[in-house]
């Protein structure tokens with residue numbers, strides 16, 4: 194069984210609550226929500242800025258995962274400003290988001306760079322969420338499946354353990370825009386992805402790897418998206434900054 198995976202991507206923001214320690218309130222609300230779901234299994238991850246990792250990891254009390262939004266492909270060296278898997282693990286962080294379209298766009302991360310990071314995270318025993326997604330132009334030209342297949346093949350090596358990786362399908366044109374693909378299109382894309390993954394990596398891997406959707410997910414549309422075939426969770430940007438909205442999204446697994 195694939196446990197639903199709900200992830201928050203704060204990007205370069207901190208959470209927006211009115212209390213003196215908003216991170217604490219945020220973490221407590223998530224933990225209350227998870228407890229409220231009782232026996233319904235759900236895995237929640239919060240990908241926050243490096244500056245908030247230690248605080249959030251303490252607040253999470255092992256009830257949800259805390260992860261970084263990127264990491265360098267080697268363990269150490271003269272790379273001013275960068276953070277490695279080893280450094281993340283030094284502070285108890287075992288989760289990382291890789292290949293987000295904003296990293297690919299603003300930091301020129303190619304598939305080859307993403308592949309190195311994915312490999313490095315797995316070699317170091319981290320759990321990673323690998324983002325893939327097509328541009329508006331590629332979508333309009335009917336190239337979505339080709340683009341996604343290439344990104345997957347380039348980023349994920351054969352024999353990668355399925356429990357170490359989550360694939361996040363995020364159409365670039367849906368990120369932060371309020372434009373969400375139709376439920377039919379999300380279903381078709383996710384189903385095609387799983388079929389492709391089965392052909393490329395074997396059915397055992399394809400049956401267990403989680404494929405989540407991201408791009409303008411909010412408290413209103415999350416429940417429907419979470420119940421689509423072959424959708425195993427959601428990656429949430431803007432709406433994850435408000436604990437009430439994010440908790441509503443987590444509750445969408447019901």
Ligand code: PGA
Pocket residue numbers: 202363367368369370407408409410428429430431432
């Ligand atoms: P969004 O961002 O939910 O604000 O569209 C999603 C993401 O970039 O991961």
